[in-house]
Amino acid sequence: MSFDAATQSPSTDTIAEARRQVEICNACRYCEGFCDAFPAMFAERVFGDGDIVQIANLCHNCRGCYYSCQYTEPHEFALNLPQALADVRVDSWDRYGRPGGLGALFQRHGVALSAALVAGIALLFLAQAMLTPANGEGFYAVLSHTVMVAIFLPAFLFPMVVLALGLRAYWRDVGGAPVRWVHLRRAALRAGQLKNLDGGQGQGCNFEKGDRYSQARRHAHQATFWGFLLCFASTSSGTLMHYLLGLEAPYGLLSLPKLLGVPGGLLLTLGAFGLAGLKLKADPQLGAQKAWGGEMAFVLLLGLTGLTGLILFAVSGTGAVPAMLALHLGAVLTLFLTTPYSKMAHAFYRFAALVRDAQQRQA
Template identity: 60%
Template sequence: MSADTIQDARRQIEICNACRYCEGYCAVFPAMTRQKAFADGDITQLANLCHNCRGCYYACQYTEPHEFALNLPKALAEVRQDSWQDFAWPPQFGKAFHTSGVAITVLIVLCFSLLFALSRTVMPVGGEGFYATLSHSMMVAIFMPAFLLPLGSLAISLRRYWQHVNGGRLTMTAVKAAFVDAGRMKNLSGGHGEGCNFEDEDRFTKLRKIGHQLTMWGFLLCFAATSSGTILHYGFDIKAPYSLISLPKLFGVTGGIMLTLGTLKLAWLKTNADRNLGDTRVWGGEMAFVLLLCAVAVTGLGLYAATGSTLVPALLATHLGTVLAFFLLMPFSKMAHGFYRLTALIADKTR
């Protein structure tokens, strides 16, 4: 992490800690008031507790043109982004995505979509539904390592983070409390429960919280659809395609709709918010990832709608390409923020 970035964040945090006007806004400020001096690990922990709602900036009397020139959301966003890059494993991938996230995302999606499209011409397939286009064994051979390896990478990254911030000894009480706060999106509710003013100084709304909740629960439902399909396939020998009233379809269609609406809402809010209150270096990469997640949902819904038509091979190749890109980029892209913030909440609860 840049020493200048850490030092500027420390300067601003010390001023905020003396003022304490924003004490009830989010988890950052109560955590800040527990100490008077801040090591590098403390700054990193506070940065990852921050959800960039920007309420503290709009309430602050020390922003420009005041000589203190505070911009705490931006300072913490830069520290947070640097921490994700530095703790990422392998570190080279983290640095590459940090500087060229959009190009990497587009290139991976196009390459894998083309690869899946060409695979039909060189490999025999058999089965019903999507398996008539790409065999079940081939899907498992490709996606199992593509799912497990990024999770392993994230585990290494989070362990590095935990050691850096001196997270302490894990307790089930702390873990449970952190999951409750994360599930409720407590830190996106604002200090008075009115929501945040992420996109407008004078307008408090819960739109960002709703967008995050739709995205999170939509993603979890899509994951539940895949998991239930796996259980049906291997546990009960019930193979795809599944009917609309089956668990995979009920979870998948509902989750796909929620994920689409959530990511579109987040993308719209991002275009309306002040870029200078976040890390401007990675605005494009963050937007690319939100749209990639949206593309996963849209192509999945489109694939289901096109079942039985001649569009299935092309749509399946595109959908699998976006899904594979999503998994492979998970430890290095904006998706990592969910894991880091949950870990930061757990570390906060242990204290």
């Protein structure tokens, strides 16, 4: 498989180095049971650029292969497959993003950019609420429902369009075929179970403890994933209640939006800040070093979104609502707008890679 000549390919050096290492791994085959990247790798004899990008997006950076490898430095082969695949993966997300280059900018300056966007957007929301007081109850007494919809609907649709365009290009480059239900089912099961973070034998991965196994990253990732889905379901249920049933916010503690949103916010906050803590313990040389700041910014932004949502719920009915609402909306809007350029994109491309892998296993 090869990339469309009309589009710019990832760094030639990055692809070439990953190909060199993948070919050595393909000859050795010691790590066959570690994760889905290795069966996909061992099924090929010649690796085009699309094959390398597909393998890179199957990799979950658990790092088990690195600590089991006999060809890492000081061996002359100097293998560091987790880093090589991470570099390709990050380059591919930037390549598929529109407009190109924003992903690389976020990866280099993610923390500063996220902080500036959250603060700037929060100040704009706060100024708007102070200058044009809204009429309504709860949050709508600070910012009207119409204003929220007018701002957040385009902010949600924009990244979805960018990601859809990127996924279409990715699917073409990796040779994707028409998708069937069985492919989606297998991919969803492996994604939902985080099967590729179990070390192949269920003992966990080597992300933050070197050659010792740990389940901490898997647990933190699961908490973040399910927390995010619960928060999204909370917002969706509130939208349906508003438009279909005529039930407007604020909602009570035992309402569906709160029953989904409160545990979702707790899981999202604990999981995201847990991932940030694990990232501080992990060896940066086994990942995409140029993207470290962007990856940290992403998990901190997720944690901030969950935390500010919980605090906003806790201070309901007090004078702190306007400031906390502005901060929370700033975090949410920043998360949406940066989705195609932050590590949030990995959820979409990795799922696509798992679907393509399911197709190849059935071929």
